[in-house]
Amino acid sequence: MNPRDDMDDGWARSAAAWLEHVGRDGDFSRAQVLDAPMLERVGGARRALDVGCGEGRFCRMMAAQVPEVTGLDPTPALLDTARERGGAVFVEGRAEDMPFGDGAFDLVVSYLTLIDIADARAGLSEMARVLAPGGRLLIANLQGWLTASQTKADGWARDEDVAARMVVDRYFEHHAFRAEWKGMSILNWHRPLAWYMQTLLGLGLELEHFDEPRAVGGAKADRYNRAPYLLMMEWRKPAALAAQTGG
Template sequence: MDNGWEASAEAWVNSMGKHGDFSRWAVLDSPMLERVRLAAPLRVLDVGCGEGRFCRKMAETIPEVFGIDPTVRLLELARGKGGAEYVEGVAEALPFKDGHFDLVVSYLSLIDISDVSTALREMIRVLRPGGRVLITNLTGWVTASQEHGGWSRDERGATTMTIDRYLEEHAHWGEWDGIRIQNWHRPLSFYMQHFLELGLTLTHFDEPRANAVDDQRYDACPYLMLMEWRK
């Protein structure tokens, strides 16, 4: 099923620019790279690597970095910039042997995967015993608002949001800056229960603050989370 990524690839890369969007450069990159540094992996897999931006960041300190993505155009762009070995494929059927990686990363990619239960099992399968899976995701309350247009702010900066069907897994289409892609909403309990059932141990959880000193609106209503689990 088409989720819009192939047709949106060029617009996506243009929207990211050199450093990524606000969620990436101002909120998630620093704590993600810190967790990668602490894990000290030799071989890493980035599931849903897109144009390879975070793969290239990890490759500055990690000997072997692999990225996998189903979007052909994004992989072409990633390979053109190098920094990792890029593989075409889906998260639900990872083309790697059991226990192949020290660290598996999902950087805002779980919301793009329809059969995420299978994808999570695959991510754990290719992880060695003692290895870590490092995930960033939108919070459930913000994905549950997307069908109603997300949030709005009044002249005082106060946020108004309509949240619906929070406990129900469901898909919605998002459109902005020439991009039209399908995302999935799932409550936080969905992910917590799946990882616990897979026998993993939660080693880190955070809702990082923005590091942009001139933008404190994000900290007043943060919508990103980071979690790390050990196999």
């Protein structure tokens, strides 16, 4: 894959619609699926970085447990809202080239942001670089079969029994697709799960936790649990790796 940095990712034009969509409480994927298990994994951190923090919602949630929280995002309109709402330090920047020193954080979070990063290899490399020895990288991401189902129009649907039917295509091929919903048009990237796993292992990180969290609360949660499309994983940067690389 040759990521194209000149492609308009759509976030600047979609920021207002996004803020209306997630509000202060978050959308279904966050509030009813990921928030609780993600927060369970942040305990013990002293300095946390949320990469692609958007309006800063998860930063504020982490701040109840973590003394120093920083959010990084490339979209000024989202950062303006994050700073208005407070709760953390917010910095403008991109995941592929972070303005932080080596080992600056003992927890780095990527909460549904990897699909937004054109050069995800550079982004993951930077996340590992700014992670302190013994620090943890906490990731929430979409399942690869879901992003591959966006290749064709109407890639998935539910029947009368709410079972999901998917049209999955180009799974092994890294490719961009335009996600359009509720007034937003965002450029996302599909990559197979094996690519993420191999890239993280290649960076010397060690997998400590993997889960496909279940949704809780109501009929929509019951439907989601028929075909869950979110995953989370936690990786640790061993001290030996930092000693070898000098990072």
